[in-house]
Amino acid sequence: MSGDAGAAAADRPRLRYAPSPTGDPHVGNIRTALWSWLHARRHGGAFIVRIEDTDQARAVPGAEERILESLRWLGIDWDEGPGIEGPHAPYVQSQRLPLYGEAVDRLLAAGSAYRCFDTPEQLAAIREERRARGAFGYDGRCRAIAPAEAEARAAAGEPFVVRLRMPDDGSTAFHDAIRGEIRVENATLDDFVILKSDGFPTYHLAHVVDDHAMRITHVTRGDEWIPSTPRHVRLIEALGWEPPTYVHTPVILGPDGGKLSKRHGARSVLEYADEGYLPEALLNFLAITGWALDDHTEILSREELARHFDIGELVPNPAVFDTQKLEWMNGVYLRQLDASRLADLFEARLARDLLREAQRPLDRALVEAIVPLVRERVKLLAELAPMVDFLFTGDIAPPEQEALLGKPYRGRAAEAQHALNACYAALDPIERWTAEPIEVALRATAEELGERAGSLFMLCRVAVTGRAVTPPLFETMELVGRERTLARLRSAEQTLRY
RNA sequence: GCCCCCAUGGUCUAGCGGCCCAGGACGCCACCCUCUCAAGGUGGAAACGGGGGUUCGAGUCCCCCUGGGGGCACCA
Numbered sequence: 001m002s003g004d005a006g007a008a009a010a011d012r013p014r015l016r017y018a019p020s021p022t023g024d025p026h027v028g029n030i031r032t033a034l035w036s037w038l039h040a041r042r043h044g045g046a047f048i049v050r051i052e053d054t055d056q057a058r059a060v061p062g063a064e065e066r067i068l069e070s071l072r073w074l075g076i077d078w079d080e081g082p083g084i085e086g087p088h089a090p091y092v093q094s095q096r097l098p099l100y101g102e103a104v105d106r107l108l109a110a111g112s113a114y115r116c117f118d119t120p121e122q123l124a125a126i127r128e129e130r131r132a133r134g135a136f137g138y139d140g141r142c143r144a145i146a147p148a149e150a151e152a153r154a155a156a157g158e159p160f161v162v163r164l165r166m167p168d169d170g171s172t173a174f175h176d177a178i179r180g181e182i183r184v185e186n187a188t189l190d191d192f193v194i195l196k197s198d199g200f201p202t203y204h205l206a207h208v209v210d211d212h213a214m215r216i217t218h219v220t221r222g223d224e225w226i227p228s229t230p231r232h233v234r235l236i237e238a239l240g241w242e243p244p245t246y247v248h249t250p251v252i253l254g255p256d257g258g259k260l261s262k263r264h265g266a267r268s269v270l271e272y273a274d275e276g277y278l279p280e281a282l283l284n285f286l287a288i289t290g291w292a293l294d295d296h297t298e299i300l301s302r303e304e305l306a307r308h309f310d311i312g313e314l315v316p317n318p319a320v321f322d323t324q325k326l327e328w329m330n331g332v333y334l335r336q337l338d339a340s341r342l343a344d345l346f347e348a349r350l351a352r353d354l355l356r357e358a359q360r361p362l363d364r365a366l367v368e369a370i371v372p373l374v375r376e377r378v379k380l381l382a383e384l385a386p387m388v389d390f391l392f393t394g395d396i397a398p399p400e401q402e403a404l405l406g407k408p409y410r411g412r413a414a415e416a417q418h419a420l421n422a423c424y425a426a427l428d429p430i431e432r433w434t435a436e437p438i439e440v441a442l443r444a445t446a447e448e449l450g451e452r453a454g455s456l457f458m459l460c461r462v463a464v465t466g467r468a469v470t471p472p473l474f475e476t477m478e479l480v481g482r483e484r485t486l487a488r489l490r491s492a493e494q495t496l497r498y
Numbered sequence: 499g500c501c502c503c504c505a506u507g508g509u510c511u512a513g514c515g516g517c518c519c520a521g522g523a524c525g526c527c528a529c530c531c532u533c534u535c536a537a538g539g540u541g542g543a544a545a546c547g548g549g550g551g552u553u554c555g556a557g558u559c560c561c562c563c564u565g566g567g568g569g570c571a572c573c574a
Contacts, residue, residue, distance in 0.1 A: 057573085131570095136500060188500070197572055223567090289509095295522050296512080298511095316505095321509095324509080439533090460533090
C-alpha cells in the first residue's frame with residue numbers, strides 16, 4: 001500500500017463490537033456497540049463484529065444469532081463480521097486459535113511469558129494466604145522454573161498455563177478517549193494468565209491479538225475493563241505492537257441507581273422490540289444517554305447521529321436508564337410515522353395481541369380507520385390492543401352496572417337508564433352512520449335531557465366500548481357500526497334494569 | 499485491604515475561567531384546549547455533594563474529604 005490512498009485509509013477509524021455469546025445483549029452493551037458504529041460511520045471508518053467465544057463453558061447456544069438479530073433490528077450494520085466475512089476472517093475467536101498460539105510462542109521464546117504448573121487448588125491457596133497478608137494476586141513463583149524444564153514438563157503432558165511477566169516497578173499508562181491518561185503503578189499488576197490449560201487464550205490475549213490483526217484503532221468496551229487495561233498495554237508492548245486508543249464507556253444503571261436488572265423491566269433490545277418500541281426510538285435514546293449534541297436537541301435520526309456523533313465527546317459518568325423518557329421518545333417517533341407505515345405496525349401488533357381470541361381475520365380497512373384515532377394516544381404498540389379491542393370482538397361483555405354508573409351517573413341509575421334509552425332513540429333514525437350526525441344527535445339528546453354533554457358521552461362510551469378510556473366517542477361509534485352500537489346501548493340499558 | 503473510575507435539579511444532560519443569581523429534555527404541578535384519555539399550548543417548583551486552595555474572577559483548574567461504581571479468576 002502506498003501513496004495517498006494508503007495514508008487516507010490509515011486515518012479511517014476501525015471499531016469493533018466483540019460480544020461473548022453468553023446471552024442476549026444488554027442495552028448497556030448495545031449502547032457501546034451503537035456508539036462505536038456511529039463513530040465509524042461519522043468518520044468514514046469501518047465497524048466490525050467479532051464473536052469472542054473463548055470460554056467454552058459459558059457459551060449459550062443461539063446467543064450469537066440473538067446478538068446479530070439485535071444489531072439488525074436497530075439498523076446497525078457491520079462491514080466485516082459474521083455473514084459478511086472480509087479481509088480478516090474468520091471473525092469468531094474459536095476459529096482463530098493458531099493466531100493466539102503463535103503469539104504465545106513468541107512471548108515464550110522472548111522470555112516475556114512463562115509456563116506455570118500450579119493447579120487451581122494451589123492457586124486458591126496462594127491467593128488466600130497472600131490476601132491474609134494484605135498482598136494480592138499471583139506471586140510469580142513459576143518464574144523460577146527454568147524454561148528448559150518447563151518445556152520438558154509440558155512435553156510430558158503436564159497441564160500448564162502461560163503467564164505474562166509484568167515489570168516489578170515503574171508505572172504503566174494508556175490513553176482513554178474520554179478520560180485522558182490513566183496511569184497505574186506496576187507493583188499493582190501481577191503476572192496474569194494469557195493461555196489457559198485447555199489451550200484456549202484468555203480474553204486478555206485473544207482480544208489483543210485480534211484487535212491488532214484487524215487493525216482496530218479504538219477499543220471500545222465497558223469501563224469495568226479499565227483496571228486490566230495496563231496489562232493489555234504491557235502485552236501489546238511485549239508483542240512489539242502499538243496500543244490502540246481506548247474508549248471505556250460508563251455503565252447504564254437501573255432506576256434505583258443499582259445495576260439494571262430484571263426487576264426494572266426489559267434489559268435486552270429484543271425485549272424492547274417485543275414490547276412495541278420502535279428501533280429508531282431506542283437507537284436515538286441510547287445514543288443520547290451519555291452523549292449530547294448541544295444544549296437542546298433530543299430527537300436525532302440515525303443519519304443525523306452518524307453525521308454528528310464523536311466518541312471522544314462521551315460523558316464519563318454512569319447513567320440511569322430513564323424508561324419514562326424512552327417511552328416519551330417512542331411516542332414522538334410513533335407520531336412521526338406516516339399512516340400506512342403505522343397501519344402496518346398496528347395490523348401486525350393487533351394480529352398478535354388479539355387474533356388468538358377473535359377468530360376472524362383482521363380487517364385492514366378497519367385498522368387503517370383506527371390509525372388517525374389512536375396515533376396520538378399510544379406511546380407503545382403494546383398499549384394499542386386494550387384501546388381498541390372492542391372493535392374487533394364480535395360481542396363485548398356488557399359493562400357492569402358499576403362501570404356504567406361511574407362518576408357522572410353515580411347514584412342515578414334510573415336517569416342513566418332513561419338517558420341510554422334517549423340516545424338509542426336519537427341514533428336509531430340516523431341514515432348516514434358517520435361521526436358527524438352521531439355527534440349532532442347525541443348533543444341534541446344531552447340538551448333535551450338537561451344533562452351535561454360530557455356526562456352523557458361517558459355513559460355512552462362505557463355502554464358501547466366497555467371502557468372509560470377510548471378514542472373519541474363519535475368516531476369510535478362510527479367504527480363500531482350502527483348495529484353493534486345500538487345493540488350495546490340496549491344491552492347496557494338492560495343491565496341497569498336489574 | 500489494595501488499586502482504579504465517577505460526581506450540575508428526581509432522571510438524561512448543556513456548560514470546556516467572566517456570555518451562568520446555571521440552559522434544554524423527560525418526569526412532576528397548575529392553567530388553557532377538550533366528550534374520556536392522549537396530543538398540543540402557557541406557566542411553575544426543582545441542581546453546581548462538602549472543605550481548602552489557584553485567580554481580579556470558579557459549576558468550569560488543583561488538593562483533600564464524602565458519596566457512588568468498578569477491579570484484584572485458567573470469566574469475559
